[in-house]
Amino acid sequence: DIQMTQSPSTLSASLGDRVTITCRASPSVSNYLAWYQQKPGKAPKLLIYRASTLQGGVPSRFSGSGSGTDFTLTINSLQPDDFATYYCQQYNSYSPTFGQGTKLEIK
Amino acid sequence: VQLVESGGGVAQPGESLRLSCAASGFTFSNFGIHWVRKAPGKGLEWVAFIRSDGSHKYFADSVMGRFTISRDDSKNTVFLQMSSLTSEDTAVYFCGKEFSPSSPPDPPDAVDFWGQGTMVTVSS
Numbered sequence: 305d306i307q308m309t310q311s312p313s314t315l316s317a318s319l320g321d322r323v324t325i326t327c328r329a330s331p332s333v334s335n336y337l338a339w340y341q342q343k344p345g346k347a348p349k350l351l352i353y354r355a356s357t358l359q360g361g362v363p364s365r366f367s368g369s370g371s372g373t374d375f376t377l378t379i380n381s382l383q384p385d386d387f388a389t390y391y392c393q394q395y396n397s398y399s400p401t402f403g404q405g406t407k408l409e410i411k
Numbered sequence: 412v413q414l415v416e417s418g419g420g421v422a423q424p425g426e427s428l429r430l431s432c433a434a435s436g437f438t439f440s441n442f443g444i445h446w447v448r449k450a451p452g453k454g455l456e457w458v459a460f461i462r463s464d465g466s467h468k469y470f471a472d473s474v475m476g477r478f479t480i481s482r483d484d485s486k487n488t489v490f491l492q493m494s495s496l497t498s499e500d501t502a503v504y505f506c507g508k509e510f511s512p513s514s515p516p517d518p519p520d521a522v523d524f525w526g527q528g529t530m531v532t533v534s535s
Contacts, residue, residue, distance in 0.1 A: 305472070338521040340455075347505055347525035348447075348455065359523065391455050395521045398460075398469045400445075405454040 306333060306394050310403025316411040321382045325406045327375040327392035336396035339368055339377045342405075343388045351390075352377065379408075412436040412524040414506050419529030427494040430529060432506030439487040440464075443509045445522050446480065446491050448502035448531075458504070460519045461489060463512055469519070473499070496533045503528040 309328045317323050327337065335355040340348040350359045352368035355375055365380040379386055387410050392403040418430040432444060446458040460469045461480045468480050479492045489506060507522030 336518070336521075340522075342449075342455070347527055348507075348522070349525075350510070350521065350523050353510060353521050353523075389454075393455075393457075393521065395518055398518050399471060400457045400460075400519065400521075402455045402457065 305399050306331065306397050306401050308392055308394055308401050308403040310392055310406055312406060313404065314407045314409060316409045317382055318411045319382055319384065322378065322380050323382060323408065324379075325377045325390055325392075325408075327370075327377070327403050329373045329375070329394050332372045333394040333396035335371045336394060337368075337370065337375050338393045338395060339366075340391045340393065341386075341388045342391065348391065382408075412508065414508060414524060414526035416504060416506050416526040416529035419504065419531045421532045421534065422496050423535050424497055424533055426496055426533075427492070428496065428531060430491040430493065430504055430506075430531070432489040432491070432526060434487045434489070434508065437508065440484045441512050443513060443519055444482065444489040445507045445509065445519065446489075446504060447507060447522070447525075448500075448504045449528075450499075450502040453502075456502075459491060460509075462514065462519075467515055493531070496531075498533050500531060501533050503530050 307330045337355040339352040342348040356368045459480045477495045482489045505528045507525045509520040510523040
């Protein structure tokens with residue numbers, strides 16, 4: 305299986321901050337990398353696919369970059385609605401795998 | 412697009428449960444469907460996928476040989492049959508539609524729409 309290592313596991317930030325979450329794949333997943341946001345008791349929400357393409361309806365303060373093994377999710381100017389858990393997922397295999405998640409908390 | 416899971420509940424270790432995922436709002440027969448679960452206090456775990464035509468099915472190692480997946484296009488429904496359940500299977504189970512139709516040898520696409528989830532508790 306392809307291993308996805310996400311960091312940090314917890315991130316404390318303030319409203320208006322810019323934050324970055326990283327995800328490392330082993331081995332390479334090309335650009336078949338998605339980012340999801342999940343809030344407690346809710347289904348995940350697709351934010352970004354193909355590593356850098358913003359899903360329709362997702363605010364432009366979210367952006368993704370990377371290819372191969374190293375990826376980042378950046379959120380500019382944090383809003384109250386952004387405090388949630390974020391997961392990366394590779395889908396370059398018949399057994400897609402998620403990172404362990406990053407919980408974004410209010411400082 | 413709407414996906415609605417059902418069939419969750421409480422089961423004893425070793426028992427079986429069948430989950431359903433009823434879909435609407437898109438051409439169901441064109442898309443593969445994933446199952447993903449979230450155990451209490453843990454992250455998301457991909458469980459299984461079935462191709463749009465039901466010809467290929469993929470499973471996580473943790474459920475291989477115990478879970479099966481099927482679809483009934485006449486009912487726009489995907490089923491996840493779970494057997495030999497253990498406490499490790501306790502989780503909220505979500506179904507999700509793949510973003511774009513995929514076919515072998517391409518791997519399944521990411522999930523763009525999700526159901527609300529159904530809770531499975533395995534406990535004696």
